[in-house]
Amino acid sequence: MKRTLAAATALTLLLGLGAAGCGSTSAAAGPGTSVGTPPMIGLLLPEDTTTRYEQFDRPLFEAKVKALAPTVQVRYANAGGSAQTQAQQVRTMVNAGVAVLVVDAEDSAQIKSSLEDAKAKGVKIVAYDRLAQGPVDAYVSFDNEKVGELQGQGLLGAMGDKATPSAKVVEIDGDAADPNTLDYERGFLAAVQGRVNIAYDASGMWKPDVAAQKVTAAINQLGGRNIAGIYSANDGMAAGVVSALRGAGLTGVPLGGQDAQLDAVQRIVAGTQAYTVYKAYRPEAEAAAELAVDLLQGHEIVSLAPGMKISESGDAVHADLLTPVLLTRANIRQTVVADGLYTVGQICTAQYAAACRAAGLE
Structure with missing residues (x-):
């Protein structure tokens, strides 16, 4: 109106x-x-x-x-x-x-x-x-179970043929005080249950440092080389997850998030994060x-x-x-750039210039 x-x-x-x-x-x-x-x-x-x-x-x-x-x-x-x-x-x-x-x-x-x-x-x-x-009186949001479903689909896609019922996945949820957290988890599990093994599940409280601590604990418990993928409920926590993986000397672990933060889009370009959900x-x-x-x-x-x-x-x-949208390296230009959320220049700083060229952004 x-x-x-x-x-x-x-x-x-x-x-x-x-x-x-x-x-x-x-x-x-x-x-x-x-x-x-x-x-x-x-x-x-x-x-x-x-x-x-x-x-x-x-x-x-x-x-x-x-x-x-x-x-x-x-x-x-x-x-x-x-x-x-x-x-x-x-x-x-x-x-x-x-x-x-x-x-x-x-x-x-x-x-x-x-x-x-x-x-x-x-x-x-x-x-x-x-x-x-x-x-x-009224509520405005996204279809949050759909957000979780897209996160699950994004993780499975990033894992490729490594997505098997025995593949160990780490699940880092948001804060239980946020009602969306349960919706995200429901959607995520609906997409991945039976197709991978949720071997470690903890709350990151929407805090990067807490998420990093939880992933470090998962690495110690499961063994870093045994982790086939990581679900992070949002991009802020995904940043903490990347730090924990780097500290453990692990690379190439499929990881996703949510919110399409600028740093997450840059990580997707660089290959340290596989996807996010763009709302x-x-x-x-x-x-x-x-x-x-x-x-x-x-x-x-x-x-x-x-x-x-x-x-x-x-x-x-x-x-x-x-309605949310799954964002990967393939559709950055069609989503956050086309909508004017970020410019190519904001994404493709000097640190990411080479990766941007490889992704067709420059």
């Missing part, structure tokens, strides 16, 4: 008429906001270790809100990996008068009570990327912005979020689930 400048102007006039008519707090301006204050949307992101949040999600979301509703103010906070910090950020934003909260939960269960408090004060809630528990940031961030503006302005959201998801708290939530 497209918003025009006229719609934004109408919202401004409506707020102004409310102020002139009665002097009471405007619902559109958000709970606790005085009349005349610009309506506010809050954006809460979970951590800053993964590069996507600060580099793409935040600026894309803010730009789309500004385009849809120029008078609306976006308040932003990053939890820095702390569920307690994020809970405080929810309270701070509600007290500041935000009308809509867009939340990528650091811990989907712990945030439930904070969202219940916000909802009780009239705040609308959009779950972003991760489906938070509690009273959520285009722009459509996800812009879909969340559109939902937030529609909720702020009192519009229906079914056309924007036609699907339904049941959260782990049993709540049925309107959902917009986008």
Whole structure:
């Protein structure tokens, strides 16, 4: 649903008429906001270790809100990996008068009570990327089981004829507090179960150093030469895995991730990572912005979020689930370059120039 400048102007006039008519707090301006204050949307992101949040999600979301509703103010906070910090950020934003909260939960269960408090004060809630528990109005993400399925297919493809039922694979999952982690694992196992042997399974907590520790433990337990492939739930942890493999003197171990981080794309060019899953940031961030503006302005959201998801708290939530893409060396130009996420120059720095030429990128 497209918003025009006229719609934004109408919202401004409506707020102004409310102020002139009665002097009471405007619902559109958000709970606790005085009349005349610009309506506010809050954006809460979970951590800053993964590069996507600060580099793409935040600026894309803010730009789309500004385009849809120029008078609306976006308040932003990053939890820095702390569920307690994020809970405080929810309270701070509600007290500041935000009308809509867009939340990528650091811990989907712990945030439930904070969202219940916000909802009780009239705040609308959009779950972003991760489906938070509690009273959520809408959810925007990718089909996360499909992400895991693509990761499994990517690993099998990278292993080639070494993908046999006895081939030992190391599985490094994300943080269990993230509901997407289980979806990724379900999809991954659906693709690989019975075709390889998951010989070591541990959580890397979405942290590169933890993933490196776990892979080092797997190497010690299984023997490095016996590891036929490694599943890393995201690219940040894949960076830690590569460090652990390098430290053990291992090369050529098929490894994949998720998020299409720039360093991961460069590793794919160089051959130290086989694949990633590309989840285009722009459509996800812009879909969340559109939902937030529609909720702020009192519009229906079914056309924007036609699907339904049941959260782990049993709540049925309107959902917009986008389609992920498997990214390998063969389709870098057709994906992240074509979409303008990265330029060839950003990928093909001096360190990767020769590999880029071999991959047909230069």
